[in-house]
Amino acid sequence: MTTGTGMANGTKWKKEGIQGSLGQQAVHGPDKSGILGVYSVFSPENFERLTGIMYKKPVEAGSMLYWEGDTADRLYFLAKGRVKVTKSSDDGRTFTLSLHQAGDLFGQLDPFQNSVHACSAEMTEDGEIGIIQRKDLEVLLWQHGDLAIEFMRWMGLVHRITQTKMRDLMMFGKPGALCSLLIRLSNSCGVDQNGAIRLDIRMNNSEMADMIGATRESVNRMLNDMKKDGVISMDGGTITILNLPYLRGVCRCESCPKEICRM
Amino acid sequence: MTTGTGMANGTKWKKEGIQGSLGQQAVHGPDKSGILGVYSVFSPENFERLTGIMYKKPVEAGSMLYWEGDTADRLYFLAKGRVKVTKSSDDGRTFTLSLHQAGDLFGQLDPFQNSVHACSAEMTEDGEIGIIQRKDLEVLLWQHGDLAIEFMRWMGLVHRITQTKMRDLMMFGKPGALCSLLIRLSNSCGVDQNGAIRLDIRMNNSEMADMIGATRESVNRMLNDMKKDGVISMDGGTITILNLPYLRGVCRCESCPKEICRM
């Protein structure tokens, strides 16, 4: 539907996003705005360089950017829309590794010549992506030392997101994993609702289950328990967090930066 | 003991390691040797550049390279010895994120100015490390585009190791996690023993438990089951893998490259 030039939802990108980070140069501001992703790492100049080698493309909800087994020779910049990166096992179960949204850069880069993707990436909302060819990126990194450094920082950030996620998923049971998920979602797409935080994303119990390696039923029970205790509330598919400290307690939140604690 | 110039165990480093990868230039050879780590990613020239900015230092077993909360402004190259990277929770449990050995580069790099370590790193054997200051590294990356590219590849590799580990730990129960651990250990420090693979590392049940987020007792029972079934054998603290395909089956091994499937 709104694939082409429509900017109903992702307007922030071209305008506020880039200009918003003009003042802070390459490093995060403590609580700059809701915009994370690329803007918190790359300087405007280097982000311009990256956009310079992108092939832009509108993509519809439901289409796959890549499948497990496809050759991995590109990165993806998500200008608008949302993407789910999943790994599936032979017995039909799937595990959701990450959720990306406007402003995120993702993909797989490893040192192997004929590398193939270990995961699949699916658009979950209509949007627009920029494709960066690995070769083009390498030329750019070669030419611009400062970009190379920022790129390294970005990769470090991405790795740390994965590591902290692993901690949260492994160490405090399924309730801990679910609370971590809610906190991360609140950092990724939370909207302040006079004190409470409404998660600006729709997902059903199964989808949440796939993100924490649990079953739909378990997620359902845990969510209902938290509803009963006034920790969260739900109306029509979206969750609102009423008691963030409680969630933090369950997964022993260590108050890491928002750029790290996200999906 | 053998900290200084002694090379009893890590001799491969200076000589064979570097020269061994001379022919293949920056990319892995399918089954070159037991040497993974840095040599499978960096060209000899760039590895030389990295060693050029290292501060070498002998380190004794048991000493900590860094603690959670220390400022993270360095990388570590492990010339000799072994290192365990752990995350601990307030209730005293610890989770082992990775095990490093001679030839590995590790540490934490993220985009934040005053970044602190999320984990601790402990030497588990006497050895020697090279410390790389973040600033020095950035200068080097700035100057040498080809190094920057290889460095990016290295970071991509490290991230993928973490991601595949997460899959293995989450998707196939504790038995799957344990079998994955054994396979990874076999790739990291396995020695061929006419058909079987002896793991050239000593670790007790508790240590293995911390690597897969299980209890000592569970690990003990699982190992004994596998001993009974002839999948592994144990003598005096070291494990020998007799039936690798069985292990692969339990954790649905997808036969990813050895450089990825490691601790």
Add this chain to the structure above:
DNA sequence: TCGCAGGTGTGAGAATTGTCACACGAGCTT
């Protein structure tokens, strides 16, 4: 040679989480 520390081995029971089965309601189509 005694006691102790550190590690392994194992049983019993509890807690956690998954599995299966089915009910219910909303929205949609025919």
Add this chain to the structure above:
DNA sequence: AAGCTCGTGTGACAATTCTCACACCTGCGA
């Protein structure tokens, strides 16, 4: 209105995994 799909809600039970308790071994130092 009937039938369908999709998602939620929930009970009963099973499987997995943890917890606690204790026995036993080995090596080591007093």
